[in-house]
Amino acid sequence: MQSTYQNQHKHGLKAVRITGNEEISPNVYVISWERTVGFEPGQVIKITADPQEPPRIYSICSGNKEDEFYVLFNVKPAGILTPRLATMKPGEEIYVSEPYGSFSCDESPAHCIATGTGIAPFYSMIRSGKFNNKTLIHGVSYANQFYFEDFLQKELGNRYIRCCSRETNGVHFPGRITEYLLGRDELPKGDKYYLCGQALMVVEVRDLLIQKGIPYGQIYAEIFF
Amino acid sequence: MDTSKEPLFGKTLKELTLVVADLGLPKFTALQITDWLYKKPVGSIEGMSNLSKKNRELLAEKYDFGTVLPTKVQVSADGTKKYLFVTGKHQFIETAMIPDENRTTVCVSSQVGCKMGCLFCMTAKQGFQGQLSAGEIVNQIRSIDEAASVSNIVYMGMGEPFDNLDEVLKSIEILTSDWGFGMSPRRITVSSIGIVPAMLRFLQESEAHLAISLHTPFDEQRKSLMPVQIAYPIAEVVEELKKFDFSGQRRVSFEYILFKGLNDTALHVKELSRLLNGIKCRINLIRFHPVPGTPLVSPDEETILHFKTQLNDRGILTTIRASRGQDIYAACGLLSTKEQNKEM
Known part of the structure; x- marks a missing residue:
């Protein structure tokens, strides 16, 4: 049922293959996949490892000219998504939305x-x-x-x-x-x-x-x- | 309540059918249990007198009845009551009961604290401590003194209902099913700041009314009042709502707290009517109740009335919500259990 409502929304999910998943600090990972769309720095993206589960929202942490999307996440032991995400290897599939949101800085100090x-x-x-x-x-x-x-x-x-x-x-x-x-x-x-x-x-x-x-x-x- | 055992209260008929099957009890026992949980004023498995003693003992070995009485009640000069409940995780939540001439409205919490960080809300000041189960939501109706006379329920207490949608939908199922409280969904209003995917699911899976916290039609201004605007802009919320039919009995309304000199101008009236054009709805104006650390104040009564008149003149049905329970901090935006949770 949840995948139905997710797909009806314009932030619907699509499958992508992980290109990297590195633990950069205890229980904190940077996961990556190929970037095929543009985005504004500060935007977020929805991620799930299982399209039947509600996705979670993460800020993109890569630059908007880099070839890959990078997302930083910490593992919440009681969580549904992050313990599984932490074990995933390059080549495996996750489901992500298009970037969206408007947490963007202008040129002001x-x-x-x-x-x-x-x-x-x-x-x-x-x-x-x-x-x-x-x-x-x-x-x-x-x-x-x-x-x-x-x-x-x-x-x-x-x-x-x-x-x-x-x-x-x-x-x-x-x-x-x-x-x-x-x-x-x-x-x-x-x-x-x-x-x-x-x-x-x-x-x-x-x-x-x-x-x-x-x-x-x-x-x-x-x-x- | 025995927290070492699983509560029966808050389970749906389907879930209770699994419970009785697991215990080897007859299938019809599930329906009998729903009667005791949701229709009759008992508070223990022992009190389920149409179940055999042996079956009650079997149930009581693994399960607790699951209702929790309030630990504190405050009464306002206007008759509004504020109830304090302890959750299964030993945190506090507040519930407001608002009596009126023809109705008794209960304002329930859906979370302990809130993640949404709205500038004008007292609950936001305590951050987020946890989700409530469907049982803990419905218990706020079942376990108050006025349980038998509750006519309306609003999900406008602590927390963002659409950030706990599964449990909120389950609680509505319990409240509206024949085997549950048997209430009309038209007596229930769920209020949200507009988390779009959850809102769409709510509209599809429930028949309850929807209220959206709008507070300003302007993007930049709403961002400074409500961080959610960054992820789910109000224009997108309204665009999605326009795809649904609200011409029947189901209602969508927009809540609008008035802040002096900020969102009470003619420009706001004009932009509101532009934004809401094409959607059958009403605007509910709310007087701001000041919270500490917030540089916002309420406009005077004349401004509030003028704002209402301008909107009505533009064809948007607009009402002003009566402030109730302000002296006991039960009014809109004032619920908080920050201090009690610190002490636990």
Whole structure:
């Protein structure tokens, strides 16, 4: 029944063959397949391993000029999709939708704030060359969750801020993103703020930004659901 | 409730048929059990008096009756009540009962917390803690003091119903089946922010009314109020709705919370009438009830009435929802169990 309603919607699913599936950090994978359509960095895609199961939505993390789509996912042990996805090998089939959504940055100066795998849409923007005037703030629990750290450090330099809540090493800000933002004397009021992550992080950071005088019309959020 | 055992409450007739088959009980026992679960005021397997003692013992070995009484009730000056329930995962949810002259409406929760992150909603502030089962949804109707007089049900409490669609559809099946509560689906309204694939499935698999949280017809403005706009723009939601026939008894309505100086202008009236052109619907205007940390305020009564008049003049049936239970935080957008869940 579920496949019926999925196919009726314009984000219907089609089968693709996996070209790669690499564990880049404990329980976190990057899965890839050939790109046959264009997309805007920041867009999402629906994925399922079984067309009878409801698909889940993931941000694309590859650049829009790359030959393959890349998607970053962490394995949720009680989940239906990700434990299976983690075991899949190149050549096997998954079912994906066309890219859609409008979580896209314009040329304005912006702060892009993410926790965990919420970094994916911003990584896509960076790899697509669409991250001028922008600062990336990434929050994680442990230092090995700073996915793509070497690349980001090289690309962004001091526009790449890492907040690590459960480990300290003198390099990363020791604490949560909210603590980092609270400690900032002033945030640029003319900037846009893009948030991506779990609902609670999004509402907490948004409230904090508003409290610090950022107009809510300049805050955009991509939520996981 | 014995949480070590599986609850019977919340199971469909089909599921109960499997339960009785598994226990080696006669097939008709399933229908007898639905009577006790959904039609009669008992709360234990022991109370299922038309089942033999032996069969009740067999059932009780593996199953619990499954209803849960509220742990707290608050009563508003206007008669609205807010009930607090504990879920099977030891989290809290809230339910509002709104009495009126001719009806008793129950506003049920479908999730613990919410993932949708709407700027104007108190439930969003607690993030998402979990899904409710169909039994936990229907229990919010079965286990309140007014259970026998409930006339209308709205899925407008905590959570996004279309993010828990399987359980929401199952709960509607229990509420509307002859073997269940036997309610008309026209007494049930499910409110959503418009997750399109789930909305389409809901429209196909249920006959209940639909309410869509609209709040502004403008794309950029809606993105800043409701992150879901990024994935499922309201224009797409409305485009899909136009493919369905709402000229009969089934109703689609749009909820519109008014925010002072933000979405209460003549421009919004014009764009709303353009957006909704060609769809038989109504707009339900809602007064904003301020939540902490949100820079939004409600316009004055004159503006609200003027907005309503302008929409009605353009041929869109528009009503203003009465604010109920505001003094006990039971009104629209104010439900939250953040503090209680922290304490668990």
